[in-house]
Amino acid sequence: MDLQTFLLGLAYIFPAYVSNATPVVVSKMLKRLHPIDRGYVFVDGRRLFGDGKTFEGFVSGTVAGFAAGLLLSRALPWLLSLPEAFLLAVGALVGDVAGAFVKRRLGLQTGRPAPLLDQLGFLAVAFALVHSTLGLPAWLDPLTVLSLMAFTVFMHVGTNAVAYILRLKDRWY
Numbered sequence: 001m002d003l004q005t006f007l008l009g010l011a012y013i014f015p016a017y018v019s020n021a022t023p024v025v026v027s028k029m030l031k032r033l034h035p036i037d038r039g040y041v042f043v044d045g046r047r048l049f050g051d052g053k054t055f056e057g058f059v060s061g062t063v064a065g066f067a068a069g070l071l072l073s074r075a076l077p078w079l080l081s082l083p084e085a086f087l088l089a090v091g092a093l094v095g096d097v098a099g100a101f102v103k104r105r106l107g108l109q110t111g112r113p114a115p116l117l118d119q120l121g122f123l124a125v126a127f128a129l130v131h132s133t134l135g136l137p138a139w140l141d142p143l144t145v146l147s148l149m150a151f152t153v154f155m156h157v158g159t160n161a162v163a164y165i166l167r168l169k170d171r172w173y
Helices: 003-029 055-075 082-105 117-133 142-165
Strands: none
Touching (some): 003 117
């Protein structure tokens, strides 16, 4: 893998990044949010996902991630198709919600950290969704995927710290 391939990989997964970040911003803009789990609890007596996963966040993240992919696909049509952009955006949010489900089963409250799950769940599911439906691009080899995942861990921690400083998040992690 060379630097160009890594940078193309970052551009390729940009819709997933945008999709994952958008709910944080939108949650601060809206007064009333509607949890996806509607307050329901699982058989273990804990909420399915918690108050942090909302319909507004899921929809806004999907729209914003797809919009980012649309712009990217117009600028670099050989890099990303619209179906890929949509699947990356939705996959990121499905991964985030699935991560919340796992965290609730582990007894972690909304907002509590789960190292690696918090940083990689969204991207792993986004990759898996594209791979299982359309197939990943041939140039996106396993080493590039692993490099993007490693980069994402550090980037995620950094962007969360910035969101905390900007008062978009209540915790730095």
